[in-house]
Each structure stands twice: as structure tokens, then as C-alpha cells.
Amino acid sequence: MFAVSAARTDEKDPLAGLEAGERPEPEAPEGWTTVTVRAASLNHHDLWTLRGVGISQDRLPIVLGCDAAGVDEDGNEVVVHAVIGDPAAGGGDETLDPRRSLLSERYDGTLAERVAVPRRNLVPKPAALSFEEAACLPTAWLTAYRMLFDKAGLEPGATVLVQGASGGVATALVALGRAGGYRMWVTGRSEEKRARAVELGADAAFEPGARLPERVDAVMETVGQATWAHSLKSLRPGGRIVVSGATSGSVPPADLSRVFFLQLSVVGSTMGTRDQLARLLTFCEQTGVRPEIDRVLPLVEAREGFAAMDRGELFGKIVFTP
Template identity: 55%
Template sequence: MRAAFASSFDADNPLAALTVGEQPEPTHPEDDWVTVQVRASSINHHDLWSLRGVGLGADRLPMILGCDAVGTAPDGTDVVVFPLVVDPGDPRGMSILSEHFPGTFAERVAVPRMNLLPLPAGLSATDAACLPTAWLTAWRMLTTKGRVDEADAVLVQGAGGGVATAAVALAVALGKRVYATSRDAGKRQRIAELGATALEPGARLPERVDVVIETVGEATFDHSLKSAAPMARIVVSGATAGHEPKVNLRRVFAMQLEILGTSMGTPGELTELLTFCAEHEVRPVVDSVVPFSRIEEAFARLHSGEAFGKIVIDHTA
């Protein structure tokens, strides 16, 4: 079957480590695994990190990439694939597809039957394929960790990327006042079109916020601390611009701030997200839809840093 996979590692030019070609049909490690015919998938930065050799050992090459997928189950139903798999061999107790088990950038993918969630009516395969990783992370950051139901205002740092843009769209849909930063003027304009107040990084906010969505790290963390209201939650799921920020602990304890780490979510949270998007007509921000035959172009666009929102792969084209 045709697939896009890491055939080697290249820390400086990850695109050079990507190969598109034939790979063996999926196998089932356990009896409760099934094969899904993939209809749509989406690219995450995790895929670029894998091509750099981060989180993926040379002993597991070649590895089919991809975490997210919507497809057809063996019984003919349309399903969304939850990408985390129970994995006793991983220190975390589970791994994401494309780390120890082949991923979704293929005609077919094998997953545990329990990882299949029904595709809600009214939600297209293209939209749903954006949700299991980036949008689920944003949903968990806002709801489970950030307790956004107790908040009036939210700050999203570094909007433009998959998780941060999802957080903006979801927080607006949840009825919150949303402030979002971006270094790119064009992205700030698009953020404003989503209903947020778009600001340059480090800009003073008109009010302190109850929840901060932090995926940037060192470059923005001091601003996140200064923008937080008393007893605010600063939720961290990434550190694209440095992972060792200086933290003013006096501000943390004086303001009674919570700094919370998170990643991904649970099948129950993904079900909540799917239902919320379907019922409230919230649709993911899609940068582009690329046919599988041109998947290298999709990787190049993500690597360029120019994408706004998710890049979707159409496996039927």
C-alpha cells in the first residue's frame, strides 16, 4: 500500500528524511485491533520532529508517519481514530501512532477497536481529521486543565500554529474574551477574523486573564506570567521557542498562579470535542487540503512556518 514514512533522520532538513512509497499492509498486534481504510488525515509538528529523529529510534525505521485520521471501519461505519495507543513498552504507558505503531499517512492503518469513535453527522471527514491531536490538545488545555468555564478572558500565545489557532477558535466559541499574540501581521489579521483581539508578542493586555494557553515557551512565558490574573491557570503544552524560561516565583505564589502541563487528551474528551463542534457548528481552521499524491508539498508548507491552521491530506485523491 502507498504510505508516507520516515526512512532516515535529518535534524537540519527533515524533509530529506521523508519517503513516499510502498509499505506492508497493517498487522494486528492484538486480537482486538482492526484495520481502518483512511479517508483523510492531517499533519502535525510531531511528524516533522519524527523526521528529525526526536521520539523515534533508528531501530523502528521505516516508520509510517501521521497521528490523525478519519476513515471507514470494517463494518462500513465512518470513524474518527483516537491516536493514543496503550503501550507497556513506553515509559508513559502509551504512545501516539507513528512512534511505536505505524501511523495514518497510508491507505490503511491498524488500531485497537476501542480507539474508533463515530464521526458525528454534519462533520466532514476533512474537518474531523484536524481534531484528534492539535484540537484535542487545545480542548483539554481550555476545559480540563484551564477550567475555562470559570474564566471570562483567555490569552493564547503564538496563534497561527495548529494548537494555538484551535484554542482561539474554541475559546471564542465558548463565549470568552480572547486575546492572541503573533509575530506575523498577516496571521494577526486572520486571528482577528476568528473573533479574538490580536496583539503583537509582549503587548500589554487591557485586562488580566484567567487562562493562558502557552505553546511557545521561553520567548513568551514572562509575558504570560505578567498577563495572568490572581489564581489564573497557565496551561503549557509546548515550548517551540525555548523550554527553560526564567520564572518569577514571587509572582507565582503572590498571585496564586497555577502552571499546568498537558498533552493530547482522552477518548472521552475527544468525544466531547466532536460533539461540541458538531452541535455548535464550530469548524477547524484549515490552511489547505492536499491530495495524498502531493503529500510532500504538505510537509514543505508546514515546515515553512507559513501555514495558518491545519493542513489536511485527502487520501481519496
């Protein structure tokens, strides 16, 4: 079958290890099944893998990709949950299983014509969502859903700042937050991306580090070191930062005096459970909210999509169709 793989890693030139071509058909052990992929989406996780982060060299070559929607062996339209873990080991939450992994870390991923996954990882795809839309949800959108509706502890009407305006998680946060009744503010480096975030549903967009009209109830933080100080200064007393990534670095000054004096909370969030993915699909079906798709490319042109993400030249999700 045709697939896109990480053949080797290179910290400075991640695309150097990207290979597209024939790979063995997936084998489904007991409790697993095979899904014929109709659409798969790209995540920063795929670029990090090509840089050598979170992957051991003995796993290479490995098919990339966490997200997919397709058809299972019984002809059902499904969405693939990317977290491979034991819910029992995490007290019912597979993301807390210390041995968990994502597709494309220990097992071949979704950027292929077919992928093998545990049967429990399949969620029915609502007919109202296209395969391309559904393929955007299991990583970036599920991460945003959990940050907003589980970890943030907010009520509708709260004001939320999203650090960043254009990536998959950021655009998901804006769309989901707007549909959930929050007032959504974003920061963005370019005027064009700030304007597009407002078109998507953000109530206001600011330059990075800008002084805000008022302090916010929560900050959704995926950037890390470059925005951390601004995130802390933007919170009202008792406010909360929800952290799901640190693309610019993970060791910013903690500013502990501000944290304890203003009684701020810092909460970590990783992905989401299979049940949360099912609720996210229902939320999209019921509200009409849909992922912002930057472009749809045939899988044979995957390098173009990887290059665009590496350069930061995207707004929303990049989707591949085998």
C-alpha cells in the same frame, strides 16, 4: 499500499528523511482493526519525528501521522484516537499511562491508505462533519479542548490569552474558546496572521510581548521559552498557565517569585482521552464550530505540506487525502 514515512532523521533538515511510496499492508493483532483512511492531518509531531525527537532509530522506517478519519472494516465512518495506551494504567485516563505512545511513535501512523489501530481507539464520526474536518480533531483540536475545558478551570466570560495565532492548536483554541463563551486574545508575529485570528473569532490580537489592556484569567502556552515571561506577566493574581508544548525551547527562567507572590498556577496538559475526543466531536456537531483548514493536498504531494509547516507558512491545519 501508498504511505508517507520517516526513513531517517535529520535535526537540521527534517524533510531529508521524508519518503513516499509503497509500504506493507497493516496487520491488525487481536483487539485491533484496520481503518481505510479518507483524510489525515499534519501535526508538528510529524516534523519532530523527522528531526529525531521521540523516536528511536530502530523504529525506522515508520509511517508518519497521528490523525485520521475513515471507514472501519464494518463500513462505519470513524475518527481515530491517536493515543495508544491502557486506560486502566492511568486510572481511566490513557494519557497517564507511563507506557503510552502515539501512532507513528511505536506503531505505523495515519499518512497512508490504511492504518491499524486498537478497536477502542475508534470514535463514530458525526455525519455533520466531513472526513477532512474530522481528521483535524484528534491531536491539535483535542489538545485545545482539554486545555480550555478541562485544565484551565474557567467559567464562560473569562479572558484567555493564546500565545500564537496561526498553528493548529492556536486556531482550535480560538474557535473553541469563542464557542464556549470565553473572551479570546491572541499574540502573533505577523499583522496578517493577527488579522486572520480576529476573523476566526479572536476578540483582540497583539504583537508578541505587547502590554495587554488588562491581565487575563488564563494563558494557553504552546510556544515555551520565547513567550514564557510574557505569559507570566499577563496573568491576574491567582491566574493559570496551561502548557501543552514548547516549540521555542523548554527551559525559560521560572520567575518563581512572581509565581508564589501572585499565587499563579502552572498546569501541564497532553492530548486528551478517547472520551474527550467523543465529546469534542459532539461539541463541534452541536455548535457548528469547524476546524480552520489551511489546505487539502493529495497524499502524493505530502512534501509540499511538510515544507509549508516547516517554514511556518500556514494558518490552521494541513490535510492529506489518500
